[in-house]
Amino acid sequence: MELKTxxxxxxxxxxxNFGILKxxxxxxxELSAEIPLENFVIASGIGCHGKIVDYLNLNSxxxxxxxxxxxxxxxxxxxxxxxxxxxxxDGDIYAEGISHLIFAAKRNADITAVVHDNRAYxxxxxxxxxxxxxxxxxKSTPEGPPEEPMNPIALMLSAGATFVARGFAGDVPHxxxxxxxxxxxxxxxxxxxxxxCVSFFNTFSFYRKHCYKLEEEGHDFTDFERAMExxxxxxxxREDEEVRIPIGxxxxxxxxxxxxxx
Amino acid sequence: MERAVxxxxxxxxxxxxxxNLLAKVLVNLGYSVFTYHDYPSLIKGGxxxxxxxxxxxxxxxxxxKVDYIVALDSRxxxxxxxxxxxGATWIVDSELPGxxxxxxxxxxxxxxxxxxxxxxxxxxxxxxxxxxxxxLRELPDYEENEKIFLEAYRLGREVEEIVEVxxxxxxxxxxxxxxxxxAVDGGLNIYIAYPMTPASPVLHxxxxxKRKLGIKVIQPENEIGVINMVLGAAYAGGRAMTGTSGxxxxxxxxxxxxxxxxxxxxxxxxxxxGAPSTGVPTYTEQADLLFVLFAGHGDFPRIVLAxxxxxxxxxxxxxxxxxxxxxxxxxxxxxxxxxAESFFTQEIEREKVIEEPELWSGEGEYRRYKxxxxxxxxxxxxxxxxxxxxxxxxxxxxxxxxxxxxxKINLMKEKRERKRRAIEEFVRDDxxxxxxxxxxxxxxxxxxxxxxxGVCCEVGEELGFKAVKPNYLEPFPLERLKDEIKGAExxxxxxxxxxxxxxxxxxxxxxxxxxxFRKYDTRPIFKEELKAFLGGRDGA
Numbered sequence: 127m128e129l130k131t132x133x134x135x136x137x138x139x140x141x142x143n144f145g146i147l148k149x150x151x152x153x154x155x156e157l158s159a160e161i162p163l164e165n166f167v168i169a170s171g172i173g174c175h176g177k178i179v180d181y182l183n184l185n186s187x188x189x190x191x192x193x194x195x196x197x198x199x200x201x202x203x204x205x206x207x208x209x210x211x212x213x214x215x216d217g218d219i220y221a222e223g224i225s226h227l228i229f230a231a232k233r234n235a236d237i238t239a240v241v242h243d244n245r246a247y248x249x250x251x252x253x254x255x256x257x258x259x260x261x262x263x264x265k266s267t268p269e270g271p272p273e274e275p276m277n278p279i280a281l282m283l284s285a286g287a288t289f290v291a292r293g294f295a296g297d298v299p300h301x302x303x304x305x306x307x308x309x310x311x312x313x314x315x316x317x318x319x320x321x322x323c324v325s326f327f328n329t330f331s332f333y334r335k336h337c338y339k340l341e342e343e344g345h346d347f348t349d350f351e352r353a354m355e356x357x358x359x360x361x362x363x364r365e366d367e368e369v370r371i372p373i374g375x376x377x378x379x380x381x382x383x384x385x386x387x388x
Numbered sequence: 389m390e391r392a393v394x395x396x397x398x399x400x401x402x403x404x405x406x407x408n409l410l411a412k413v414l415v416n417l418g419y420s421v422f423t424y425h426d427y428p429s430l431i432k433g434g435x436x437x438x439x440x441x442x443x444x445x446x447x448x449x450x451x452x453k454v455d456y457i458v459a460l461d462s463r464x465x466x467x468x469x470x471x472x473x474x475g476a477t478w479i480v481d482s483e484l485p486g487x488x489x490x491x492x493x494x495x496x497x498x499x500x501x502x503x504x505x506x507x508x509x510x511x512x513x514x515x516x517x518x519x520x521x522x523x524l525r526e527l528p529d530y531e532e533n534e535k536i537f538l539e540a541y542r543l544g545r546e547v548e549e550i551v552e553v554x555x556x557x558x559x560x561x562x563x564x565x566x567x568x569x570x571a572v573d574g575g576l577n578i579y580i581a582y583p584m585t586p587a588s589p590v591l592h593x594x595x596x597x598k599r600k601l602g603i604k605v606i607q608p609e610n611e612i613g614v615i616n617m618v619l620g621a622a623y624a625g626g627r628a629m630t631g632t633s634g635x636x637x638x639x640x641x642x643x644x645x646x647x648x649x650x651x652x653x654x655x656x657x658x659x660x661x662g663a664p665s666t667g668v669p670t671y672t673e674q675a676d677l678l679f680v681l682f683a684g685h686g687d688f689p690r691i692v693l694a695x696x697x698x699x700x701x702x703x704x705x706x707x708x709x710x711x712x713x714x715x716x717x718x719x720x721x722x723x724x725x726x727x728a729e730s731f732f733t734q735e736i737e738r739e740k741v742i743e744e745p746e747l748w749s750g751e752g753e754y755r756r757y758k759x760x761x762x763x764x765x766x767x768x769x770x771x772x773x774x775x776x777x778x779x780x781x782x783x784x785x786x787x788x789x790x791x792x793x794x795x796k797i798n799l800m801k802e803k804r805e806r807k808r809r810a811i812e813e814f815v816r817d818d819x820x821x822x823x824x825x826x827x828x829x830x831x832x833x834x835x836x837x838x839x840x841x842g843v844c845c846e847v848g849e850e851l852g853f854k855a856v857k858p859n860y861l862e863p864f865p866l867e868r869l870k871d872e873i874k875g876a877e878x879x880x881x882x883x884x885x886x887x888x889x890x891x892x893x894x895x896x897x898x899x900x901x902x903x904x905f906r907k908y909d910t911r912p913i914f915k916e917e918l919k920a921f922l923g924g925r926d927g928a
Contacts, residue, residue, distance in 0.1 A: 185776055186777075190781045200620025200623075201623055201624035208624065
């Protein structure tokens with residue numbers, strides 16, 4: 127099965143986005159036993175992440191900055207058989223499109239949001255985003271941003287998302303598993319993917335050293351309070367030696383979807 | 389025979405409802421009724437009034453001078469002295485000075501006062517009780533309303549007889565209901581909107597009838613979310629529409645450009661209100677015209693239709709839905725408060741008209757942006773076996789993949805430009821592109837658009853002016869318009885804009901008017917005002 131298009135891949139060599147692309151391709155191949163390929167729709171915002179839709183020979187909606195999840199919600203209300211996956215960026219959806227993200231979670235729209243969280247605006251050559259640490263010396267904030275990073279995992283738990291996970295672009299098999307679980311989940315699925323940017327914020331070795339898997343430590347993802355505790359374990363700011371960054375499924379529950387209730 | 393009734397009081401005490409109940413009775417008796425509702429941006433208190441104008445000849449414009457005034461409070465007495473014709477009958481609450489006194493405020497609370505007002509008015513007109521009960525039966529809580537109505541009818545006093553007349557039979561319908569029903573009959577699947585006056589009545593109407601109409605109606609987080617959900621729905625093959633006013637439309641403009649680039653069919657209903665900014669929310673203006681015509685970055689085709697009454701709202705809304713899909717581009721229905729919220733008596737012949745857009749044949753590789761002669765690429769929707777449907781906000785190739793190559797960029801820009809010309813051609817051939825009215829043989833011509841149509845036609849007929857209006861503002865039906873004003877000895881542009889936006893648009897197309905009538909206090913043009921302007925004092 128060939129999922130690639132003829133589009134030339136223009137991500138920087140070694141970019142974290144390659145890991146996400148590979149994990150998703152494999153996930154789709156495995157899911158295609160149950161889901162016909164023509165029922166997949168992928169959408170993206172604007173930023174390095176967005177290019178992923180050009181590289182995949184699947185139905186796609188290459189949207190504008192911050193709005194991809196709104197487009198997907200509209201589609202899903204018309205055709206409930208569609209399997210809608212939004213690839214969005216951290217600047218894209220945590221800044222420009224934050225309202226749409228919160229409301230997609232609040233409604234439990236049956237779509238999947240995959241955030242390519244490189245914690246930098248990279249296609250615009252390196253400014254700080256909502257998840258950049260306060261020491262991030264970007265082009266618009268040479269002394270570091272005068273604000274703290276937001277914690278998207280805690281935010282999504284508060285907003286009512288029924289599937290909340292974090293992945294790491296450097297661990298493709300684990301990310302593939304998360305993507306499959308997220309896509310199969312009925313309701314709003316959210317994955318914040320830690321995605322190193324080799325040009326403006328190379329975090330590969332930091333994540334490799336500090337990430338651990340929730341499922342390996344017996345985390346009960348049906349327990350909301352425990353999920354919130356795990357979400358707060360790392361604040362997207364700390365980079366000291368002791369910091370531990372959980373990846374995996376924080377929380378998962380069943381609720382009626384938006385499409386069922388409209 | 390023509391009469392007008394003004395009903396005034398506080399918001400929340402059934403002023404608007406009383407006017408609509410009276411109008412329904414009159415329509416049942418064969419009259420043509422035009423109702424103007426005037427209300428400020430508040431929920432309780434303040435001052436609301438409605439003017440019900442009726443005649444055995446068709447009426448479609450607001451008047452200032454009335455024969456009857458119903459006043460529930462002292463504010464109505466002082467404010468509406470200027471509306472009273474000589475010898476007008478004042479029907480007032482018992483606490484106030486007037487010709488006929490009823491204890492309206494003691495008899496009923498809140499919106500139910502409308503039944504008391506109806507009782508008093510039907511008595512004054514010597515219209516049988518049963519006519520009133522027939523319209524009250526449509527209300528919830530009929531029994532209490534009936535009691536209030538009959539009590540007011542008993543306490544009221546006869547003034548003159550309004551008899552049943554032959555002739556005018558129509559629906560009593562607002563512009564908003566026309567927009568909603570037109571969209572439904574044009575195949576609407578989903579209406580997505582954020583509340584904003586004066587577009588909200590369409591949202592409310594569709595939401596309350598969604599089950600019966602078989603459509604979905606949703607209210608997302610903001611206008612940006614709204615318009616992007618509309619695009620998503622259309623991409624998946626659903627006929628989707630939104631409605632808003634100037635400020636909400638401003639928020640949608642980035643995505644308007646996306647609709648143009650991605651060639652996604654969308655219908656946007658823009659009901660203008662007093663602007664700029666928050667402006668005068670519950671009143672009217674035509675000052676979004678140039679903004680709507682030029683909104684959105686970059687070159688892309690659009691269609692802008694401007695209805696003037698409920699019937700046109702119905703027809704243009706249905707047409708907008710079909711044109712959006714035929715040409716795969718945004719269509720804007722540009723209306724204003726006094727089309728949206730006024731009630732007209734017009735026959736609406738409902739009929740589903742859903743033209744199938746050009747669809748993919750299913751053969752060979754699907755190319756969403758296939759280069760074609762008329763610029764229209766066949767549609768396919770996600771979920772179609774054998775088709776990969778890729779749409780793109782970036783400039784793209786035929787498959788929908790991003791490109792920055794000059795040759796491919798030119799191909800795609802020229803494809804969209806050919807589509808724009810195809811739309812121009814379509815409008816050139818559309819018999820409904822321009823309307824004419826008033827005194828058709830006159831060499832004096834009123835050029836107007838949108839909500840001023842009714843008043844221009846009526847005054848034109850009385851004072852000897854032909855009235856002309858474009859129904860499309862983009863593409864502009866220039867040839868037809870020029871034909872209609874050829875040989876005119878005097879042209880007057882009538883519009884609601886302090887800077888004369890419509891006049892400037894006409895100038896852009898080489899039409900220079902001799903005179904203009906501009907109103908911008910956000911109230912509609914009352915018939916007396918235009919008559920006075922065109923015909924000297926009192927229109928003599």
